[in-house]
């Protein structure tokens with residue numbers, strides 16, 4: 091592949107999905123884009139690059155450009171991944187969020203890079219097990235991702251034996267899944283608790299309702315610093331003041347943005363920074379006179 095072709099492909103991926111691809115990752119383009127070449131009957135990556143049109147930042151372009159973007163996403167996920175964030179959500183965040191909301195209120199939870207759905211369904215299992223605690227409050231889980239193929243699988247809720255053996259407690263497998271051939275189908279109850287939608291984190295997030303808990307895990311690692319900051323700041327705008335953000339084990343807000351503050355003693359758990367810290371001097375002065 092010529093340097094020019096690499097530049098075109100890397101530019102498309104950066105604008106289209108935020109993926110920051112180093113020049114040493116040519117092998118990744120070769121392996122992941124092979125199915126796209128086959129699908130569109132194109133012989134080489136140079137010929138593919140010549141076919142690509144530039145995409146607008148954070149758009150969902152469709153066509154061959156979307157195929158390239160999707161093929162380069164890493165969709166690895168599993169139920170209750172890393173366990174700790176789910177334990178924290180169940181034992182700490184959920185009771186706190188519920189305590190400050192009246193009966194009849196709706197709690198909104200967003201799995202912001204939902205991939206094939208395991209994260210959103212893990213949250214649905216926690217909510218199902220916490221029904222007694224909800225006390226008349228309802229919950230909505232939204233799973234979004236840039237990859238329509240991954241979302242298609244999430245919506246189906248059909249998982250292989252290998253997938254249900256990774257992280258899913260046996261009692262949840264028995265309670266929420268039924269065997270379908272060699273695979274496992276998630277129950278209609280859990281499927282009914284989650285809505286999946288395609289959404290680019292680099293695009294306009296304002297179509298989402300305000301969320302009380304956001305799981306944005308194992309996606310920022312693929313972005314460069316300015317993109318991480320932009321995405322985190324846009325997410326903060328979509329969160330309630332007492333909302334909780336969960337990031338992946340290799341991700342942080344430190345040195346990237348000050349819109350979130352790490353929860354003391356909790357790895358990967360963040361809350362929105364105190365609004366007064368970010369208020370304009372005029373707002374702060376007004377607050378002091380109240």
Ligand SMILES: C[S@@+](CC[C@H](N)C(=O)[O-])C[C@H]1O[C@@H](n2cnc3c(N)ncnc32)[C@H](O)[C@@H]1O
Pocket residue numbers: 106107108163164165166167168171202203204205206209234235236237240289290291292306307308309338
């Ligand atoms: C490694 S998976 C993480 C899945 C899940 N959050 C977890 O931790 O198990 C990363 C996901 O981020 C999605 N993704 C990558 N760039 C994105 C973007 N710009 N907007 C939305 N989703 C994106 C990919 O399609 C992929 O499904």
